[in-house]
Amino acid sequence: MCGIVGVVSRAPVNQLIYDALLLLQHRGQDAAGIVTQEGRKFFMHKAKGMVRDVFRTRNMRALPGSVGLGQVRYPTAGNAASEEEAQPFYVNAPFGIVMVHNGNLTNARQLRAELADTDHRHTNTESDSEVLLNVLAHELARASSGAPLRSADVFAAVRAVHGRIKGSYAVIALIAGYGLLAFRDPFGIRPLCMGHGSDGSTMLASESVALEGTGHVLDRDIAPGEAVFVHTDGRVETQQCAEHAQLHPCIFEYVYLARPDSVMDGISVYQARLNMGETLAKRVISTVPPNEIDAIIPIPESSRPSAMQLAQLLGIPYREGFVKNRYVGRTFIMPGQGVRKKSVRQKLNAISSEFKGRRVLLVDDSIVRGTTSKEIVQMARDAGATKVYLASAAPPVRYPNVYGIDMPTRSELIAHGRTVEEIREWIGADALIYQDVQAMKQAVGKVNPQVQGFEASCFDGVYITGDISEAQVTALNEGRNRGGEDEADTSRLALPNTSDAPDA
Template identity: 70%
Template structure:
């Protein structure tokens, strides 16, 4: 999971992209980068760390131009601590392209081999984004017949990318001297939104992972890109769009609605906040069916993403809603942190339980999901330590039983607490008196209740159905072996938020003189 943004404006875009990345910071805290185009010049600055830590005034001054892209990274492939794998990525031919990517390619190893054997392209990192950039560059080289570039040529190249690449991808790319290209994979797994702003100088355009990054900088949200669709915006602000996939189907990642996206975003016609409220309604009905004789005194969320669901659960059950856990916002997301020892320690640093809300009560705790179970176990113990008589745990998502290979850094199957266990076994393991999971169909229906056109979703971490058709048990075995290699573990940032020992984050500065 990453956050991307691209802008074609009538004035300098460096501050606009910076502000948009701040609004997308929840999608990745490992690294940040901005690239701008000023005539035939590309300028790029990227580094490991949070947006506010990566960019200083001197860096912003070195990013002139009215067109640009940016990205906040959450690593799913390659090395989390490698500054070279921060995005955007650049290739000099044809034309000069800078690209940023949200998602994960499932056939990137095969493509990397093809790059060397067939396309004669050298890749310098293990990032699937560099693979994707070189595939796009190669297809653009095949479709272009001269020095000039037109929308038809660009869209034909995107069609070639769709034919070769498997997995999830939402893309923003700059083509030197021409403009901005953005496109979404044929299944629409990862989100991508379009916005605009009318000025005295003309129309300005923005593309971003979530609508909150569009509206938050003063632009008007227009729509979500369709699966397989590409849009091309030239330097004068002329926008052209085309469907570039042969058989596109909309299967957005259901985990975006549960956890990943900000609640004030609208994804594929669905306000995320409203979807989470409805998930709470369905979860409350499940609790009534499964625990009809269990007395519940109070409902509490685990802040922040489970609040809407928890409020609706309390409302439907006719039970008081209370905020018993308080969050320290200056500790990194535990979901991202590798290594259970670090994760377990960080839960106590991140959350504090108020005894007055727990003492002598039967407490129903609502969380957005349960992945490894380590955090849930700590939370249950915190509730007991604060004086709870009974602890009932409810998950607004179904049991996570399978890895996610489309851009969310889920652990291996053996690390997933629900993999190979019954709900009762998971309840015992996390220490809860009772455990209730949301039903998968109810979760999907909560989103469909808002947008009935969403017929199905990418929900592989719950049902093991990988919609791209190329993920087998052998494939999962391969990526899990790679993940468990000691060297791979050492490469991952133990703090989980891009922090480093030493003087500060690693930096990368690029200024390129290109011929348009």
């Protein structure tokens, strides 16, 4: 999961891209980068860290031009400690191309070999995004045959890219002197939308909140398999470049990843979470009688809409029992389990008066490893709760995700191979209630009936691209990102295997 943005305007875009990246910061906190173009020259600055730390006044002044793109990075493949793997990536031929990518290629290893042996292109990092850029560059060179680039060549290249790469990808690329190219994988797993500003600018971004927060109007989502080419003069051309495109967005975007004020593929994230709270209410009633619950308390932030709807339907007081330190990053995407575990109590503090002597139902958006859930349940008990129930607005996460969420090993998932009762016992809750998979899909899908289905592999084990086997998951795990602040970790979500405790 990353956040990407691209802009074509008549005015300087450096500040506009910076502001958009701030609005997408929740999608990646590892690194940030911006590229702008003036004339035919690219100007780039990228580094590890948050947007506000990466870009100082001197950096912004060094990014002139009215066309550009940017990314906030959450690494899922490659080396997290390497600043070279911060995006955007650049190749000088053909034409000069810079690119940002959100997603994860499932055949990156095969493609890397093809690039070296057949295409004779060199990749210098372990990032699958660099692989994707070189595949795109090769296909653009083939389509243009050394002549000036035409729109038809751009769309032909994207068609060829779709034929070669597999996995999830939302891409924005800047071709020197020609314009901005954006395209989305044939299943639309990762989000991408476009809009316009009153000054005639065109913006593409991962979430609608980046458009609206910068004064742009959301026009529409990029369709699965579609390519959009925005010329430097602002003209927009589009073409469907995939033969069998069908919309199956990642449902985890609606559960946790996206901001609640975003609308993605015609689905309000906020409404989707309200709906999940509604269906979760039925599960709660079947497990814990409402008269045995004194208060419903969300675990900030993503679970709030679901918890509010649940409380309203059950007629139980909704209370804010945890105060969040907004200056600590999202623990789901923190580098290193040691850093993540330490941060839970730094990130949340319990309000004792909301727990003391009460039977509380805590509501979370999802439970991935369980480590954070266990810590929070204990915090509630320490604050004086007599009973602590835990409800998850999402079903059990039982399977690896290979499409851009860095949890590819089963041992990292508390729900894999364990019953709900076993999970409840380890977390330490008095009751544990999960959402139902089908109910979740229906709750989100009814917001936009035109969505054909969802990529929900971490919940149901069905990999929409059809190319994922046990061996493939193992191979992908070998290439997952390494490094970070905790040197004992082998990946950004790795866990120590030193006890009988679930690796979660």
